[in-house]
Amino acid sequence: MSWDDGKHTKVKNVQLTFDDVIRSIEVEYVGTNLKSQRRGTVGTRSDGFTLSTDEYITNVSGYYKTTFSGDLITALTFKTNKKTYGPYGNKTQNYFSADAPSGSQIAGFLGTSGNALSSLDVHFAPIKPQPGGPGTGGGGNGSNPVDPPGAGGGGTGAGGGPGTGGGGTGTGGGSGTGAGGGGPGTGGSGTETGTGSSGTGTGAGGSGTGTGSGQDSSEPDGSGKIGPLGGDKGNVFDDVGFEGVKKITVGADQYSVTYIKIEYIKDGKVVVREHGTVRGELKEFSVDYPNDNITAVGGTFKHVYTYDTTLITSLYFTTSKGFTSPLFGIESEKKGTEFEFKGKNGGKLLGFHGRGGNAIDAIGAYFDTGSRGGSPQTDVPGKKGPLGGEKGEEFNDVGFQGVKKITVGADEYSVTYIKIEYVKDGKVETREHGTSRGELKEFSVNYPNDSITAVSGTYKHIFTYDTTLITSLYFTTSKGFTSPLFGIDSEKKGTEFEFKGENGGKLIGFHGRGGNAIDAIGAYFDTGSRDGDAGKPSTNDPKPKPVDVPGKKGPLGGDKGNVFDDVGFEGVKKVTVGADDYSITYIKIEYLKDGKVEILEHGTARGKLEEFSVDYPNDSITEVGGSYKHVYNYDTTLITSLYFTTSKGYTSPFFGKKYDTATEFEFKGENGGKLIGFHGRGGNAIDAIGAYFDTGSKPGGPDGSGSGSSNGSSPQKLDAQGGKGGNQWDDSGDHDGVTKIVVASSRVIEQIRFDYVKKGQTKEGPAHGVKGARSSIKTFEISHPDEYLLSVKGWSNSSNKIVGIEFITNTRTSEYYGFEKLPGEEGTDILLEVKDKKIVGFHGFADTHLNSLGAYFAPIASTPLKPSKKLTAVGGDEGASWDDGAFDGVKKIQVGQNNDGVSFVAVEYENGSQKVVGDGHGKQSALGVETFELTDGEYITSVGVYYDKIHAEGRGVTVVTSLVFKTNKLVSQPFGMTGGEYVELKEEGNKIVGFHGKASDWVHQIGVYVAPVTK
Incomplete structure (x- = not known):
């Protein structure tokens, strides 16, 4: 459960409960009458601390561990301007820390908790000067109206008795805040003359505007002020005096934009300003300043009835290089009235102004009318980016003709490493950046017949390292192939980006920053080549002609989405399918090529994911079936269901939903040819699908002839175990499973009978042995297909007869039929079991009694799963x-x-x-x-x-x-x-x-x- 205490004057008391993890945190704040709430549940131990009136928390650090159900905080330490409290709990592997900026304190907490504390974040607030004598306070002194309270611009009046805030003095004409003002509406306001009598205040220590005659610097010279638009509540903010913007962080909940943090540039240094309240999801947008600048600010505002006020509901930013940020905030038709602020003549963004409190009520912008956004790029063809963080060492790979292979390393936080095999004068040259750490994966390109034409991924501020890093990467080629997603695959991976070569230009180099990880990345594209054919002129046909692959079927479905075409593979080992309430959203295929697995993904991983594995090369997919229909929610035709059948007769689970109004399809390989690739269209879902089948091979055994072994077309047969003698019998393994076992026993197992199922039809098997007049008859039923028989245990004695036996399924164990073997008793043990397989038939020997028992086994994957x-x-x-x-x-x-x-x-x-x-x-x-x-x-x-x-x-x-x-x-x-x-x-x-x-x-x-x- 997410929670947010908000920002307060300061922290007064912190109480923690913990055992192996931090179970709860309860914080009491100064300046509020609200009762503090425990966040989390109660642990076995408790501890805490109380701060003195002049003591402030300046740092919170701790450790966390990752469990099956998510991350849990295991230890916390609090540092103040006087001492350190903690550590509370147990230090584990993963460390995190949050430092308050200079002159600020930690004055509020937010996070998530359930049975324990899952995450913790903080609010910062200025450290206010200590109160002076009652009734009056000394005035601040300064001339810069954009400095924080206490640093000039009207100043902060320290102290003050009830109702009277000390007035700040200054020459900037900016508003000051009277600290310690009394009842509602009586806050001192700074003016040029230093009196607190003019202007209006809001609440204790409220801010107001004076009537002095000093020069108004609320709008810098030469700047284009636009707006604000939005609501009329909240506190006024006005960010002036800056040269440009380097990064913007935006917070948003389900109602509105709640927070904006801007990293401005002034005199070559970064100055940070924050407005609103940190709440909801935070996302970042970085700009390659001064080479690129924001030149447009767009968004929406709307009356939010939950709060009975008008708020900013979405924001986005566009740069001089044509990059557009993600849409921050509400993504729906109901987000409100649209607006867009643009600088004249491409003028760059210099600052924001507007109103904010618990959210961003209104926003406007200052643009520089005397400059053009962005400085010229380096004279290298098709330079894009870089985007990401500003740390690490610069790298710049130029002078190459194309890319043959990329190896990417990634850990739980970011992309750590990239190795590129470039082509130059027909030879391969390798470049490496970052640190080889985490899992390494490769993506090969059939250069020069195919080339990378797009580089995409995400970047995010990683609080563990207090820096922005590249969190994921993927690559797209001119033939429509897309690499796996390297790095973090979750909704929290950060801000998305995509670099594309103009006119289909191929990738010829990377640039960026790297050290312990990949901090930032950009790309060079060749603007003189098309479709990755090493500079060959392209045709006028925008659609690539299909490769001449045998057995092409389809595609069927819709006409939207991006084309994909998986060719050049030998077979399929596993298929993962995603589906939501409307359609098939995603398909991931593990292909085989030269004995290695290559993975391709299409669509968007959304909804429920299910897998179907194939015992390749002993078995292969020979049939692809499914359905498609027009989905009115998206006004397009999509694939709504899929299933697969193999040469051994196994059928996958039914992926997706079956609609009566959908059109069914089925692709089959001629002469039993195996599946060697998919083609179709996909984007947010799978729009259309087709298949390539190999017409020159017969799926089955390793030699492709269709002949199996113990793992081939016939189920695996385990020899009969137990005593000797009796007449041989064989129920065969030509079944899908066992549904019932009937056992007759007295001193030994006298008779046994099995019922089987095949293609949904139940078949009663023959009895083996002779039932005696005093036999005890027991029945064990198996609920096929959800339940299946895994193994048989028992034993036989010196009379060569089976004395006792039991059956084990995937969910339970039968009772023991006959007599169990006692410790020290002589006899032959029976165990019929094969890993990852189920029993589909029995054979053995019997006469007047059951002498021995053997079984047939088939892969468990042949049992369809019943979806929820x-x-x-x-x-x-x-x-x-x-x-x-x-x-x-x-x-x-x-x-x-x-x-x-x-x-x-x-x-x-x-x-x-x-x-x-x-x-x-x-x-x-x-x-x-x-x-x-x-x-x-x-x-x-x-x-x-x-x-x-x-x-x-x-x-x-x-x-x-x-x-x-x-x-x-x-x-x-x-x-x-x-x-x-x-x-x-x-x-x-x-x-x-x-x-x-x-x-x-x-x-x-x-x-x-x-x-x-x-x-």
């Missing part, structure tokens, strides 16, 4: 959406309530043998939480949801008022008040395996994922 299904949520439409996803089952649910309904929910899931602690959603109240915990073998079959409309924040809000959980064993008590509308979320024969919904200070909406019950 997402049921629509019920309740209100307020709050932020959340989605835990689907797991194997639910272990524990925590529900919190306030006076109006359910305010908080957190779920602990089971995924295989792992425990997954989900995020908390909503807000815990003083009433705490109640826990509903399931026992072994128990699962939730339905969730009852009560919801109703309440009056809160001056309006009607729909919230969940109560939750009831029904399991296969019991019905829980209601968690909350059972009033309003009631809906039961369930699907017959399924269990609840995940939750989703919407929440703010309440839980507004609840939905579930269901999956078939595995018996």
